[in-house]
Amino acid sequence: MITSNRVRWHLGRVISRQFETGSAVRLELAVPTWPGNDAGAHLDIRLTAPGGYQASRSYSLASSGESTRVVLVVQELPGGEVSPFLVRQLAEGEEVEVQGPLGRFFVWIPAEPEQSPVQLIAGGSGVVPLFSMASARERELSFGCCTRSAVRAMSSSLTNWQSSHEPSSRLSTRASQHLERAGHLDG
Amino acid sequence: MTVINSGFGGRGGSSDPRLPPGQTHVYDWPVLSTGPTPNVDESRWSFTITTEDQVAHRWNWSELQEVGVEDIVTDIHCVTHWSKLDMAWRGVPIDRLFEDVETSYDYVMVRSYGGYTTNLPLEDLLDGQAWVATEAEGEPLRPEHGGPARLLVPHLYFWKSAKWVRGMEMMPSDDPGFWEQNGYHLRGDPWREERYW
Numbered sequence: 001m002i003t004s005n006r007v008r009w010h011l012g013r014v015i016s017r018q019f020e021t022g023s024a025v026r027l028e029l030a031v032p033t034w035p036g037n038d039a040g041a042h043l044d045i046r047l048t049a050p051g052g053y054q055a056s057r058s059y060s061l062a063s064s065g066e067s068t069r070v071v072l073v074v075q076e077l078p079g080g081e082v083s084p085f086l087v088r089q090l091a092e093g094e095e096v097e098v099q100g101p102l103g104r105f106f107v108w109i110p111a112e113p114e115q116s117p118v119q120l121i122a123g124g125s126g127v128v129p130l131f132s133m134a135s136a137r138e139r140e141l142s143f144g145c146c147t148r149s150a151v152r153a154m155s156s157s158l159t160n161w162q163s164s165h166e167p168s169s170r171l172s173t174r175a176s177q178h179l180e181r182a183g184h185l186d187g
Numbered sequence: 188m189t190v191i192n193s194g195f196g197g198r199g200g201s202s203d204p205r206l207p208p209g210q211t212h213v214y215d216w217p218v219l220s221t222g223p224t225p226n227v228d229e230s231r232w233s234f235t236i237t238t239e240d241q242v243a244h245r246w247n248w249s250e251l252q253e254v255g256v257e258d259i260v261t262d263i264h265c266v267t268h269w270s271k272l273d274m275a276w277r278g279v280p281i282d283r284l285f286e287d288v289e290t291s292y293d294y295v296m297v298r299s300y301g302g303y304t305t306n307l308p309l310e311d312l313l314d315g316q317a318w319v320a321t322e323a324e325g326e327p328l329r330p331e332h333g334g335p336a337r338l339l340v341p342h343l344y345f346w347k348s349a350k351w352v353r354g355m356e357m358m359p360s361d362d363p364g365f366w367e368q369n370g371y372h373l374r375g376d377p378w379r380e381e382r383y384w
Contacts, residue, residue, distance in 0.1 A: 007383040053197040056209040105369040
């Protein structure tokens with residue numbers, strides 16, 4: 001349980017970047033002062049332009065535990081200000097400022113003996129914090145996600161998750177053509 | 188320790204002076220919620236202020252309207268980094284609701300239908316700083332935005348402006364509400380970037 005750490009700013013360096021889909025990138029950051037985070041936590045990224053202009057956004061973490069490596073999966077919002085930079089431009093070796101770990105409500109703390117079945121449900125990029133929850137749980141788990149075809153359920157990460165957790169866990173994905181607004185937090 | 192991200196241009200590269208630090212101007216009105224939207228009909232809505240003497244000051248929907256509404260134009264700032272500028276609101280001033288309330292306590296726990304809570308010092312609710320809002324942008328407040336009535340405290344981050352508000356309870360100390368127990372700042376002044384603790 002990592003909830004007692006105070007939130008502060010840290011300096012992170014991009015260790016690796018890998019496209020999960022055509023418009024979503026998996027970023028692994030080395031953050032030497034990161035205190036670790038609970039599954040489901042998020043962080044703020046702050047970018048500073050050469051002229052001093054700053055922009056901050058919150059992103060869910062796909063990683064958890066007491067590690068100084070943190071993993072994000074960022075979905076590009078067309079016409080957005082920050083996500084296109086993170087998805088298309090932020091290079092390996094480049095530094096960014098991050099604040100966290102954030103969030104003590106939507107977190108998974110596997111403290112009790114886990115008896116009851118769990119169903120995780122996500123839409124689009126909402127699947128990201130569930131990765132960290134899924135990997136924090138050893139027992140049976142059912143994982144459903146519903147995405148637009150463009151997102152494709154962060155395909156490679158999900159495939160990896162599935163192969164390492166079967167047969168005790170189930171993965172169901174449903175790519176719906178009807179969710180015109182899926183993936184955008186406005187509901 | 189500011190790091191310059193040399194490839195980052197930002198949108199225009201300058202900020203509106205009405206935007207607190209770390210905020211981005213949005214034109215839509217995002218909705219963030221931790222659970223289902225309570226379905227609160229005006230006919231069963233009421234608002235109650237409870238004091239340390241267990242005196243309850245209660246208004247039903249029509250009684251609230253009779254207290255008298257004000258029109259407000261204000262900016263709102265969400266801790267998730269978006270701000271919406273020049274919003275038109277209509278609501279009943281909290282000052283009016285406290286006219287007959289006798290209390291020696293300095294803090295308030297705001298309670299909502301659905302169980303949400305948030306804490307505020309009384310001095311952040313008085314002197315024309317807060318309202319029970321019933322309309323936004325010229326229309327009755329929709330349920331997803333807290334209708335039929337939400338608290339409006341625009342000088343603090345918007346989680347303080349509790350949706351589906353149903354009452355206030357006086358407190359002797361500044362006990363944390365829902366988000367305040369979950370990592371968010373006890374007061375939440377956007378100009379001082381009081382987001383987390």
